[in-house]
Amino acid sequence: MTRRERWPVDAGPEAILAFLRFVGLVLFAALLVGIVRGGMLVREHHYLDQGLLRLALLTGAAEASRPLGWASVVALVVGLPALGYAVFAGKRFGIAATFLSIFPAHDLLRRATADDPEGFIGLFGPVARALPEESRYPLLLLAVSVVALVPIGAAMRRVIVARRPSAVTFVMLALAGSLLPTLVRFAASRGGSIGGANVVLITIDTLRADRLSAYGNPRPTSPFLDELAARGVLFEHALTPTPRTTQSVSTIMTALYPQTHGVRSLWDRLPRARLTLAEAFRNAGYLTAAFWTTTFLDEKRGLSQGFDEYENTAQESDRAVHVSDRAILWLSKRVGPRPDRGRRDRRRPFFLWLHYRDPHMPYDPPPEDRIWVDPTYVGQFTKATSFWPTKQIAVYNHLGLIGPADVAQATALYDGEIHYADRQIRRVSKALEERGLLEKTLIVVTSDHGEGLGEHGYYFDHGDVLLESSIEVPLILAGPELPVGRVQSQVGLIDVAPTIARLAGIAWPAGGDGRDLGPTIARAVDGSSASGGGGSANAAARDDARPLLFESGENLLGAANIFRFVAGVEGRLRAVRTERWKLILTPRPNGARAYELYDLDGDPAETLNVFDPESPISKSLEKTLQAFVSADRESTGADLEGIEPEDVEKMQRMGYLR
Numbered sequence: 001m002t003r004r005e006r007w008p009v010d011a012g013p014e015a016i017l018a019f020l021r022f023v024g025l026v027l028f029a030a031l032l033v034g035i036v037r038g039g040m041l042v043r044e045h046h047y048l049d050q051g052l053l054r055l056a057l058l059t060g061a062a063e064a065s066r067p068l069g070w071a072s073v074v075a076l077v078v079g080l081p082a083l084g085y086a087v088f089a090g091k092r093f094g095i096a097a098t099f100l101s102i103f104p105a106h107d108l109l110r111r112a113t114a115d116d117p118e119g120f121i122g123l124f125g126p127v128a129r130a131l132p133e134e135s136r137y138p139l140l141l142l143a144v145s146v147v148a149l150v151p152i153g154a155a156m157r158r159v160i161v162a163r164r165p166s167a168v169t170f171v172m173l174a175l176a177g178s179l180l181p182t183l184v185r186f187a188a189s190r191g192g193s194i195g196g197a198n199v200v201l202i203t204i205d206t207l208r209a210d211r212l213s214a215y216g217n218p219r220p221t222s223p224f225l226d227e228l229a230a231r232g233v234l235f236e237h238a239l240t241p242t243p244r245t246t247q248s249v250s251t252i253m254t255a256l257y258p259q260t261h262g263v264r265s266l267w268d269r270l271p272r273a274r275l276t277l278a279e280a281f282r283n284a285g286y287l288t289a290a291f292w293t294t295t296f297l298d299e300k301r302g303l304s305q306g307f308d309e310y311e312n313t314a315q316e317s318d319r320a321v322h323v324s325d326r327a328i329l330w331l332s333k334r335v336g337p338r339p340d341r342g343r344r345d346r347r348r349p350f351f352l353w354l355h356y357r358d359p360h361m362p363y364d365p366p367p368e369d370r371i372w373v374d375p376t377y378v379g380q381f382t383k384a385t386s387f388w389p390t391k392q393i394a395v396y397n398h399l400g401l402i403g404p405a406d407v408a409q410a411t412a413l414y415d416g417e418i419h420y421a422d423r424q425i426r427r428v429s430k431a432l433e434e435r436g437l438l439e440k441t442l443i444v445v446t447s448d449h450g451e452g453l454g455e456h457g458y459y460f461d462h463g464d465v466l467l468e469s470s471i472e473v474p475l476i477l478a479g480p481e482l483p484v485g486r487v488q489s490q491v492g493l494i495d496v497a498p499t500i501a502r503l504a505g506i507a508w509p510a511g512g513d514g515r516d517l518g519p520t521i522a523r524a525v526d527g528s529s530a531s532g533g534g535g536s537a538n539a540a541a542r543d544d545a546r547p548l549l550f551e552s553g554e555n556l557l558g559a560a561n562i563f564r565f566v567a568g569v570e571g572r573l574r575a576v577r578t579e580r581w582k583l584i585l586t587p588r589p590n591g592a593r594a595y596e597l598y599d600l601d602g603d604p605a606e607t608l609n610v611f612d613p614e615s616p617i618s619k620s621l622e623k624t625l626q627a628f629v630s631a632d633r634e635s636t637g638a639d640l641e642g643i644e645p646e647d648v649e650k651m652q653r654m655g656y657l658r
Contacts, residue, residue, distance in 0.1 A: 027068065034064030034181065059283040061181040068181065197480050197504050198441040199281070200428065201353045201496075203252065204421055205245060205294060206360040206462060208450030209238070209474045211411075211418055219372055221418040224426035225445060225476060229486075232443075232478025233521055237490040239577065243449035243462040243470040244553035246296045248493060249303060249355070252446070253277045255497040255514030257549060259632055263301075264569070265554045270302030275509060277497045278306030281351035284506045287334055291326045292355035293318040307353075320356045320424035327354055328431040335435055349440075349504075356424065359417025359451075361460055363410060369420040372412040381406040407454045414453065442479030442503055446496065449473065456606070463553030464563045466575040466584050467606055471550055479503065485525035490579055491517055492548045515546075547621075549628045550575040565589055569632070576625045583611070583621040585629070595622065 038060030042048060048056050131139055209215045212222040214229045215236070240248045241257050250256075250263040253276040258264055261274050270276070282288045289309040297303055297312075304310040309330065313322040334350065358365070380402050425445070432438040450470045452458035458465050475491065482503070494514035501508035502516045552573040555564045564571050566587045575584045577600075584596040597611035597618055612618050 030067040031064070031180070034067040035060075037067065038063035038181075057184055058285055061184040062283045064181040196349065196440075198349045198432075198437060199286075199351045199500055199504050200432070200441055200443045201252075201277075201351070201500065202425060202428075202443065202445045203249065203353070203355045204359070204418075204445070204447045204474075205355065205357045206449065206451045207418065207421075207447035207474060208453075208469055209447075209472045210469075211415055212474055214476070215474060217415070219415055221415045222422045224422045224429065225474070228429075228443060228445065228478045229476045231484060232476060232482050233485055233487060233525075235475040235487045235489075235491050235517075237488065237579075238446065238473050238475035238493065239471050239490060239548055239550070240447070240449045240473050240493050241471075241549065242551050242553055243466070245294060245448045246301050246303075247553070248448035249297060250274075250301075251493050252448075252496050253303060255494050255508070255512040257494060257513045258551065259628075260513055266296045267301075269300060270305065272302065272305065274305075276303070276305045277500065278351060278353070280306070280497075280501055280506055280508060281504070282306045282308065285348060287348050287350040288352075289330050289334075289350070290353040290355070291323050291330070292353070293323055293357045294355065294360075297355060314357075318357045320358045320421045323354050323356055324424040324427045327352060327428050331431055331435060331437075335437065351504075354425075354428065356421045358421040359414050361451075363413035363417055363460075365413060365416030365420045369416040369423070370413070371419060372415055374409055374412065377405070377409045379403070379406045379409060381409045402454075402459060407459070410460055411453050414451070440480060442477065442482070442500070444496070444500055445474060445476045446493065447473040448493075458563070464555070464557075464561060464573075466550050466552055466573050468582075468600075468604065471575075477503070483521065483525040485521070487517075487520060487524040489520055489524065490548060490577065491520065494548075547576050547578045547624055549625075550577065574625055574629055576621050576628065578621075581617055581621060582606070583618070583625055585625055597621070 042056045042060045128140060211217050212225055213220045214222055214226045214234060220226075241251055242248055244266055246266045246268060247258045247263050250261050250270045251258060254261045254270070254274050256274070262268070262271050278288045278290070283306075288307045289311075290304070290307045291311050291313050293312060293314040299310065311326060313326045315322075330352070429438065429443065432441055449462050450468075450472055451462050452460065452465065452467065452469055455467050455469045456465065458467065458470075462470050473493070475493075475496070477499075492514065494512070495517050496514070498508040498512070498514050499517040502518055508516070555561050555567070555571065563573070563586075566589060571587050573584060573586050575582060577583075580599060580601050582598050582600055584598075586594040586596070588594055595611045595613075595618070596606075596609045598606040598608070599610055600606075613622075
C-alpha cells in the first residue's frame with residue numbers, strides 16, 4: 001500500500017475529529033487532577049473550617065487552573081503536529097509541523113523551567129555548552145520540536161481512523177469544564193473585596209536595626225521610618241534565622257525556617273510546593289507585584305511564585321531610586337495616577353513587595369546623603385573599599401590595618417545609605433497618599449539580615465557569624481486598625497507572613513514555623529496602656545516559651561574564613577535565642593564543639609561568654625540546639641556544592657567569592 005493510499009487527502013475530517021477527541025481527553029483528565037489538587041490545598045489551609053468559603057473557592061479554582069494550563073500546552077505540542085501530519089501526509093509537512101510546534105513547545109519548556117532559559121539549556125549539559133552561546137536556546141528548542149515529531153505519527157495512526165459521533169459531545173463538555181475554574185474565580189472575586197487592606201512589604205538589604213534612629217541611633221538616619229513607627233507598631237527584637245538574602249527572604253515569604261523550606265544557600269531554589277505569601281494573596285484575588293535589585297532574588301531562586309509581575313530594576317544600577325520609580329509607575333498603571341482617575345483594577349486590593357539593596361556594601365550613598373562622613377578622612381577604609389569586590393575584608397582587617405577611625409568612616413557611609421533608602425521609601429508612601437490609598441494600605445518594613453561593623457572583629461560583612469549585629473533586624477508595621485506601640489518580645493522573620501496575612505484578612509495555613517503576631521501586639525500595647533507607658537512595651541508581654549533558632553550562611557571565603565573550622569554544611573554556626581539568653585555553637589574539627597552563652601539582658605554586646613556545661617540554662621539550651629542540628633536534612637555537602645558557573649561569575653563580580 002502506498003503512502004497516498006494509506007493517508008488519503010480526505011482523511012482530514014477524521015484527523016480533525018481525532019485531534020478534538022485527544023484535546024478533550026487531555027483537558028478532562030487535567031480538570032479532574034486540578035479539582036483534586038484544589039480540594040487538597042483548601043483542606044490543608046483549613047479555609048472551610050474557618051468559614052472562608054469565598055477564599056476557598058478562589059484558592060481551589062486557582063489551583064485547578066494550573067493543570068489545565070499544562071494540559072492545553074501538551075495538547076497543542078502533541079496534537080497540532082499530528083493533525084497536520086494526518087491531513088497532509090507528506091514528507092514536506094515535517095518542516096511545516098516543526099515550526100508549527102515551536103510556539104507551544106517553547107511555552108511548555110518555559111513553564112517546566114520556571115521562565116528560565118538557562119534552566120532549559122542546563123538540561124542538555126555538555127551538548128548545550130558545545131553550541132554557540134548566543135544560539136543555544138533557539139537551537140535546542142528547535143531540536144526538541146523535531147524530536148517530538150518522531151513518535152507522533154505512529155502514536156496517532158491508531159486514533160486517526162476512529163469514528164465516534166459522541167466524540168463531539170465529549171469534546172464540548174471537556175472544553176466547557178476547562179472554563180469552570182475561571183468562571184468560579186470570576187464569580188467569587190465579584191462577591192466583594194477579599195481581605196481588604198492593600199499590603200506593601202518593604203525589605204531593605206543588610207539593614208541592622210540599631211542603625212535606625214527609630215531604634216535608638218542618635219543620628220537621624222531614618223526620618224520617614226521614624227514617622228511610620230510613630231503611627232504603627234515597632235518590634236524591638238526582630239530576628240532573621242540566617243544572615244543571607246535568599247534564605248532569609250524565603251523565610252519571610254513562607255514562614256518557615258531554611259531547614260524546612262529547603263533554601264540553604266544563596267543560589268538554592270525555593271521548591272514549588274512551598275506556599276508563598278504572594279501566592280496566598282493572588283489566590284485571594286489580589287494584584288501582586290515585586291520590584292527588586294539583587295542577583296540572589298532572580299527567577300531562578302523560585303521567589304517569583306505568586307507574582308503577576310516580578311521585575312529586576314537594576315538595568316542601570318542597583319540604586320533604590322529605580323525600585324521606587326518602578327513601584328510608582330506600577331501604581332499609576334494599576335490603580336490610576338490620582339484618586340479621581342482610578343482604573344478598574346482599583347477595585348482589587350494589591351500586594352506589592354519592594355526589595356532595596358541599599359545599604360549593602362560597598363557603602364556608597366549619593367552626595368546628598370553623606371551627612372555624617374568626614375570629608376578629611378584619608379584612612380584605610382578608602383583602600384578597603386577600593387579593592388571591593390574581592391571580599392577579603394574579613395581577612396584584611398585581621399592584619400591590624402583597620403582601626404577605630406576606619407570603622408567610624410565606614411559606619412558614617414553605612415548610615416548615609418540608610419538615609420538614602422529612607423528617602424526613596426518616603427516617595428512610595430507619598431505616591432500611595434496622592435492616590436488616596438495610604439489609609440487603606442498596610443506597610444511592613446523589615447530586612448533580610450544585619451551587618452557586622454567591627455563587633456568581635458567582624459568587619460563590613462554578614463553571613464559568617466550569629467552576633468546580634470548580624471541577626472537583629474527592624475520590623476515596623478503601620479496601617480488600618482493597627483494600634484500604636486512598641487513590642488519588646490522577641491519575634492522572628494518566620495512570623496511575618498502569617499501576621500501580614502491575618503491583618504489583610506487572608507487565611508494562612510496552620511502548622512508552619514511562624515505564628516501570627518496579633519496576640520503579641522495586643523498584649524504589648526494593652527499592657528503599656530494599662531501601665532501608662534505611652535506606647536512602650538510592657539516587659540510582662542515577653543514570652544520566653546518559644547526560643548528562636550539560627551544558622552550561619554555558607555562559607556564563601558574557604559580556608560581564609562577565620563570564623564569557620566569545619567568545611568561544608570557541618571561547619572556552619574548554629575544558635576538558639578530566648579528573650580534573655582543566646583547559645584552559639586561553633587563546630588570544631590574531630591567532632592569537637594565550642595559553645596558561647598551570652599546573657600543578653602546584662603551583656604547585650606555579647607562580650608562575656610558565661611557558658612557552663614553544668615548549669616541548667618546551658619544544658620537546656622544545648623539540648624534544644626542539638627535537636628535543631630540533628631533534624632537537619634542536609635547534614636553533608638560542601639558550601640559551594642551545586643553552584644553553577646554562571647552564578648560563580650556573578651558572585652565573583654559582586655565580591656562574594658574570591
